Amino acid sequence: MLPEKGPPPDTPRDIRARPAPGRLVVTWNASERATGYRIRWADRTRLVATPDTQLDDLRDGEQYRVEVRAVDAYGQVSEPGRAVGTPGPEPRWQDGLTGLLDEFPDDRTLLADRPGSRWHLSGYRGCVGLGRSVEGEVGLPIDLGCGADEAVLRARAPLRLGPDGVLGRFAVLTDAAGPGGRLTMDLVPGPADRIGSGRRDDPALLPAGTVRTVVDDVGARVVAGSGLDVLPGAPSGVRPGPRGAGALHLVEVLVTTGGVRVRQDGVEVASAPVVPRWREAYALVGIHAPPGRRARVHVAGAGFSGAASADPRVLETPVNxxxxxxxxxxxxxxxxxxxxxxxxxxxxxxxxxxxxxxxxxxxxxxxxxxxxxxxxxxxxxxxxxxxxxxxxxxxxxxxxxxxxxxxxxxxxxxxxxxxxxxxxxxxxxxxxxxxxxxAAPTPMTTTQPARTDRPRATTDAMPTATVTLGDSVGRPLPTTTVTPQGRLLLLVTLNGSTAQWDTGGLEGVQGFQLWLDGRLAASLPTSTATGAPGGTYPIPVGLTGRARGEHTVEVRVVGTTGTTSSTLTHFTTE
Known part of the structure; x- marks a missing residue:
């Protein structure tokens, strides 16, 4: 028996449209039974998987009506929730960033083979590079092209702490912590280009004196290295508000005499009772894409407080x-x-x-x-x-x-x-x-860091499909080897949260087919109009009488525009 539709999802609530120059960042409370949301503004629509999106290419001062409907796994939509927003100047988050402020109108401050570079960009050559910006794109684009990459921006000038109260403030405006992504903000007492080890948050992997802030799907937290003064109390953290792919959010790290505090869009989301012993440190911005996915991230601004330093007149050239x-x-x-x-x-x-x-x-x-x-x-x-x-x-x-x-x-x-x-x-x-x-001539070298030629995707991607083997009640099996009797429950999951990284939106799914050993075993329509943004669908498969050996499961997904994709998995009966 195939899964059946339930009631439609609830109407999204508490819709907020946060203004910024040329854009609105729209957020709302997640709806029960929703696997995604359809947004309508002006004469445009968008399907997303998370309760957060950014609307670009808007006119400052013009009022926009935004309508949000929840969508479930079968394309059923809720009644709309509505909000009104007016793009334009936002609260001055840049105020007080006297040590360094870069809003990246272009990539010149990263070109390390030219005088005046303010940042070093670290990343695996051939995988990490500066994206070629396209019209309407906001912020410095960084392409992560190999599916398991980290890009790290290190400011060449140090952050210097003030005398009392809020000793220092480090701020980044970015979409790096979208679904599956990860943002780290490090204060390190030395000009290290990279620290730590991938996505591991072990303090022993950090240089002594390091204060690391992590924002990802798990939440926000502070990871403190050794060599810091520890005050009474315990670290705290809450799950920050939603962060959709392509939506810019401001993350700030405050170093105070009472500990380290972290804010997202002005709301405190983490803290730790630690105070550094150093008076100056280097600021690192670490960006990870969703594992296994090529992605483009944006940094629309970064800076810190304290006394300013002259930009060092160094040049860089890679050596093999x-x-x-x-x-x-x-x-x-x-x-x-x-x-x-x-x-x-x-x-x-x-x-x-x-x-x-x-x-x-x-x-x-x-x-x-x-x-x-x-x-x-x-x-x-x-x-x-x-x-x-x-x-x-x-x-x-x-x-x-x-x-x-x-x-x-x-x-x-x-x-x-x-x-x-x-x-x-x-x-x-x-x-x-x-x-x-x-006065020596600047050597003519290849632009460092490299610019990537990967064109930005303009067509919305469909949710990605995975298949999990479950027992008769749906519990995941510990192995792909099963006994040839009873039934197997195949859990087909269509995940849209990471598929929308390049464009900020999804192509809806109008249905999928499940093929077993080259024969059609099930066909499940969702919606030919709205399209489903994803979901999990239990498909029962009988095992009694099947031949022993390996069996192939293929899921063929069809989008609302006719786009198709497929994924394979296997199980063995013995």
Whole structure:
């Protein structure tokens, strides 16, 4: 028996339209039985999976009526809820960001091979890059193109704490923490390019003195490294309001004499009773896309309080090491090096390397070998190294003998060494940071960081389908091997929350078919008009009499415009 429709979902309540220049961010309370929502404004409509969306390309000062209907797994819609909003100036979140404020009207402040760069962008080359902005797009676009990427923006100037009260404020306006995504905001007592280890929130993986704020699907929280003063009390956190894909939200970290507080859109969502011992730190903005999905995220503004610093006049150029493996001091190095062209017009220079710690590795003994020179490498963040598996940034100064127009070329080998380096000790990023000779011509190099040519998607994606094997009452099975008797319950899940990352909207589903071993086993229509934004559908399958061996389950999904997709899974009877 196929699942049947229930009553329509409830009408969305408490609809709010928060104004900003050229846009409205619309939020509402989630409706019972809803798997998504249809929004109507002006002459446009959009289907979304979460109770939050951003309406762009609006005229400031013009009043817009917004209508929101809840939609269930079968395309049934509720009565509409309504709100009115007027795009235009928003409360001045930028006020007080005297140490640094960047609203990214373009990507010039990230181009590290040009004078005046204010940020270093760290990311795996070929996967992370600056997106080419399209008309109507708000904020600096960063493309995460390989499905398991992290992009980290590090301010070149430090945040300096004030004397009392709110010692420091660090703010970011971004859509990075949308469904499946993750935003980290780190204050680190040293210019590290990356810290931690992916999505793990273990304090032992952070440099001493680090204050990390995490905002993701779980909620908001503060993760404190060692070397902080701990006050009486316990950390707190609440589940922040909704964050839809493509909707900008303001996240602020306040360092106070009474601890660290975190706000989303002006509402406190987390705190921790810790106070740093440092008086200045470097601000890092970490961006993760949903796992396994290419995505474009936007940073529309970032900055911090405190005394301002002059932008350093450094240039960067990436360097390819002979091997990504961190070598033990006695290990043989490949005969591959690098040209010294970036050093020809350098007043000073240093190698900056971010690598992953392996068990037993002594980062205090790290060296960068450049030809016949062995350069001591110091940690960018002083103190004990983080635990194995964590990223650590080291810096090695280039000696005067390697600067200027003359000298050996190429420099072979170019490797990183550390006592005890073993399996897992890998270089994540390496580049030269150069202070050019005054009035020397800027070397013409490829734009760094790279711009990506991946076009922004303009067609809404359909929800993605997955199939879970369940027993006769729907409990997930621990294995894909089942006995050939009774029945199997296939739970087909159509998930729209991460599918809308590129465009902010979904193509609705008008139905799907389930094929078993190449034969049609079930066909379930949802809605040919509105389209379903997703849902979970239990489909029973009889096992008695089926041949032993592997069986193939295919789900074919059909969208309201005729778009199709399919997914495969398998189970075995024995």
């Amino acid at each position: 090491l002979s091997t990504r493996q961190v070598l033990d001091p006695a290990a043989e190095a490949p005969s591959v090096g690098t040209v010294r062209r970036p050093l020809a017009t350098a007043e000073s220079a240093r190698f900056v390397v971010t690598m992953v710690m392996s068990a037993g590795m002594d980062v205090a003994g790290a060296r960068v070998q450049v030809g016949t020179w062995t350069l001591p490498a110091r940690q960018a963040v002083p103190g004990p190294p983080p635990a194995p598996g964590a990223a650590v940034t080291v810096v090695a100064d280039v000696p005067p003998e390697l600067l200027g127009p003359s000298g050996p070329d190429p420099l072979t080998p170019l490797v990183v060494r550390a006592p005890g380096a073993g399996e897992g000790a890998l270089v994540q990023e390496s580049y030269l940071e150069v202070v050019p000779i005054p």
